[in-house]
Structure formats: structure tokens, C-alpha cells
Amino acid sequence: MGSRELRLGLLGRTLLFPDERPFCLACGRRPLATRIASFTDVEFADRETSGVNTLLNFVHPVLGWANRERMVSFKIDAPVCWIHFLRGRVVDLAMIALFVLALVLLLVLSIQGVIPRRPGELGAALKAGLVAFLILGAWFAYRFRSKRAILPCQGRRESRDRVVLLYEGEAPGTK
């Protein structure tokens, strides 16, 4: 029976695995690469800064706030298998491909002279329309890029060099 918690050492952003054998933090398979996963841990920030912040808040509340703020979120280099490396990126890649395709189309049309080069009313409007379409496309791709969490778990810090990952079900690598 596995556990829902996974405790790992943390050195900067690098995770330290037992037996130095990393595994995909989403499913436990052999890892292909790492992806940066960020977590927020308010409790840790409160705990870590409570002592110093009494003094900092006395000087100025902004100092205390800034000191706590830099502790609230933390990042880890999470090893992931190829499936979880690609997941959530396919849509992003498709968006970029579509954008490049539209750009090439615009270039080809310009070179072939389909779009009039001389500033005629229709030609100018067409060109402006295409450029606006491209800019809008880029904005959409940026605005609606996938923001889904990479790992199916929450991250907590026990201390500066110890991280606990909490899974909904069984944590990978704990069987």
C-alpha cells in the first residue's frame, strides 16, 4: 500500500531522490527530462518569517511583506516521463504552428502580388486586416496558452531542504 505523501530532499530547485533514482512525479515512470513546477506554501512563509518579521514590521510593514512574499512560492525541477513532458504542450505547439503558417501565407501572398503593392484602398485594407489577424492570433495564443498544473499534487515545504508532495491518490514511487 502506497502513501499519499512523497517526501524529497530539496537543494535549490533540484530534488533529491532516495537512492538517487528519480522518477516521473506524475506517474512514476522513468523520467525523460525535467519541467519547472511552482507551488505556493503560505504556511511555510509564515513560519519561516515570523521571527524576523516582528522586527521588520516594526521598522516598516512593507519590509515584512516583502520578506514573506519571497518565501510564499517556490519552484522545483520536477522529473517527468515523456508523456507528462509533452502533456499540456501539444496545444501550445499547435498554436505556434498555426501562427507560423499564417505568417508564411501572408508572405507568400505578398510576394506573389495577390495583395496589391501599390497603396490602393482595397489592398491597404486587406493588408491591415491580415496584420491585425496575426497580432490577434498571437494575443489569443498567449492569453489562452495552457496553464494546467504539470503535477497532480500540491507542494509543501517542511523545511528549507525538505519538500512534501501531497497527492489525491497514491503517490508515485511509494509502493
Ligand SMILES: [Zn+2]
Ligand atoms: Zn509521467
